[in-house]
Amino acid sequence: MIVTLSCSKLPAGQTEITKWQYGKKGAVSITYDDGSINQFLKAVPVMNRLNMPGTFFINTGSIPGSEYQGKFIGRPVKDIIKETRTIPTGRDNIYERASAARFLGYRGTSEYFTKAGAMIDAGKYEEAYKIIDDLYKKVNSGEFKPETAARRVNSRENVLTWDMIRTYASQGHEFASHMVTHPYMAALDEPNMLYELEKSREEILNKLGPEYTFSAECPYGTEDERAMEYAHRFYPALRNRMPEVFLEELNRASRKSPVSSDLEYVQWQRGATTKTPMPMMKAWIDTAAAGNNIWLVLVIHGVDGIGWEALTIESIEEYFQYMKSKENDLWVATFADAAKYMRERMNSNVKSSVNKDKITIDLTHSLDISLYNIPLTLKSYVRPGWKKVVVKQGTEVKQLSTQKEGNETYVLYQAIPNGGNIEISGV
Numbered sequence: 001m002i003v004t005l006s007c008s009k010l011p012a013g014q015t016e017i018t019k020w021q022y023g024k025k026g027a028v029s030i031t032y033d034d035g036s037i038n039q040f041l042k043a044v045p046v047m048n049r050l051n052m053p054g055t056f057f058i059n060t061g062s063i064p065g066s067e068y069q070g071k072f073i074g075r076p077v078k079d080i081i082k083e084t085r086t087i088p089t090g091r092d093n094i095y096e097r098a099s100a101a102r103f104l105g106y107r108g109t110s111e112y113f114t115k116a117g118a119m120i121d122a123g124k125y126e127e128a129y130k131i132i133d134d135l136y137k138k139v140n141s142g143e144f145k146p147e148t149a150a151r152r153v154n155s156r157e158n159v160l161t162w163d164m165i166r167t168y169a170s171q172g173h174e175f176a177s178h179m180v181t182h183p184y185m186a187a188l189d190e191p192n193m194l195y196e197l198e199k200s201r202e203e204i205l206n207k208l209g210p211e212y213t214f215s216a217e218c219p220y221g222t223e224d225e226r227a228m229e230y231a232h233r234f235y236p237a238l239r240n241r242m243p244e245v246f247l248e249e250l251n252r253a254s255r256k257s258p259v260s261s262d263l264e265y266v267q268w269q270r271g272a273t274t275k276t277p278m279p280m281m282k283a284w285i286d287t288a289a290a291g292n293n294i295w296l297v298l299v300i301h302g303v304d305g306i307g308w309e310a311l312t313i314e315s316i317e318e319y320f321q322y323m324k325s326k327e328n329d330l331w332v333a334t335f336a337d338a339a340k341y342m343r344e345r346m347n348s349n350v351k352s353s354v355n356k357d358k359i360t361i362d363l364t365h366s367l368d369i370s371l372y373n374i375p376l377t378l379k380s381y382v383r384p385g386w387k388k389v390v391v392k393q394g395t396e397v398k399q400l401s402t403q404k405e406g407n408e409t410y411v412l413y414q415a416i417p418n419g420g421n422i423e424i425s426g427v
């Protein structure tokens with residue numbers, strides 16, 4: 001971001017892009033994982049009433065009508081099973097064997113995948129080899145019952161559908177990928193890793209449109225480098241990791257205070273679980289509202305009895321009301337909008353020129369405008385006598401009141417980068 005000062009003795013024309021939209025002091029993104037039904041039936045109505053958008057990371061394979069379901073991409077599993085009889089699990093075959101583990105045609109094998117995945121994710125490879133060896137030993141000795149052909153049919157009223165998702169999306173909520181089947185990505189080989197990333201993206205693209213293919217969260221909050229490298233090829237923003245020189249990332253397990261960061265922005269993730277005391281949850285809000293560079297990213301799973309670590313609807317109501325009471329200081333934005341705002345601001349160039357009755361501002365960024373298209377908030381200093389101004393960009397014309405800061409007079413307004421010159425004139 002480059003701010004060009006005018007040559008005038010007055011600061012008139014001097015323009016900056018505020019750190020967060022509408023000049024707020026901090027940002028909050030309310031994110032939900034796994035698409036459990038009460039997130040929508042219980043929490044969304046509260047959010048809609050308070051006019052706060054959320055971000056929902058969904059597993060596309062479990063939504064009725066989805067084209068892509070979980071499956072193994074690779075050679076016939078019987079060949080893999082056969083090979084495990086003579087070759088022990090190790091570095092060269094762990095990913096293929098783990099990827100196949102959920103699709104061997106037997107009941108009860110998925111939990112071995114999940115346990116081995118947790119080990120690989122934690123870098124404990126020897127433990128993972130043992131779990132996979134144990135699994136295939138049991139498969140080879142016939143300890144598992146075959147999977148029955150009949151698929152579990154969910155009762156209709158308790159299932160998230162694409163029609164519901166389209167309705168919530170039209171209300172301003174963001175939907176984003178949490179993969180097809182909620183796997184431990186670190187345990188997958190390349191073809192299966194690509195399948196999860198690509199097909200969940202394609203499903204969302206086909207069902208909702210390109211706007212919803214921006215963000216993703218690889219399950220279990222993984223930060224596995226190999227998984228991250230693949231995932232970054234498909235999604236511009238991952239909640240897991242978002243490497244940017246201007247952004248410090250404090251994950252859910254971090255004990256570090258966000259206040260101590262001296263980078264331009266801090267993404268501070270906090271997971272609200274059943275054990276999180278309400279005063280602590282409120283203190284997160286206070287911290288974000290009192291700073292100037294904190295992006296609080298809340299991670300919520302279950303709601304009102306359904307889903308992992310479900311929060312009661314009463315506590316959600318109380319918490320969101322509290323957040324609403326801090327609205328003057330906090331920008332509540334979807335994960336994508338907050339990420340886009342920061343990137344646009346950090347890659348923008350502002351130039352201004354002043355003549356006696358008009359300020360002209362040029363706001364441009366160097367990013368892909370098909371993705372980075374949200375308005376930025378500009379703060380322009382104007383002539384001290386201007387109580388009201390007209391701000392014009394393209395066909396958009398707005399009359400706004402100016403504000404005072406000591407002896408200086410300024411106006412806050414929304415502008416579209418690369419959207420043509422902005423003209424401010426006194427009324």
Ligand SMILES: [Zn+2]
Pocket residue numbers: 033034178182219220
């Ligand atoms: Zn999850």
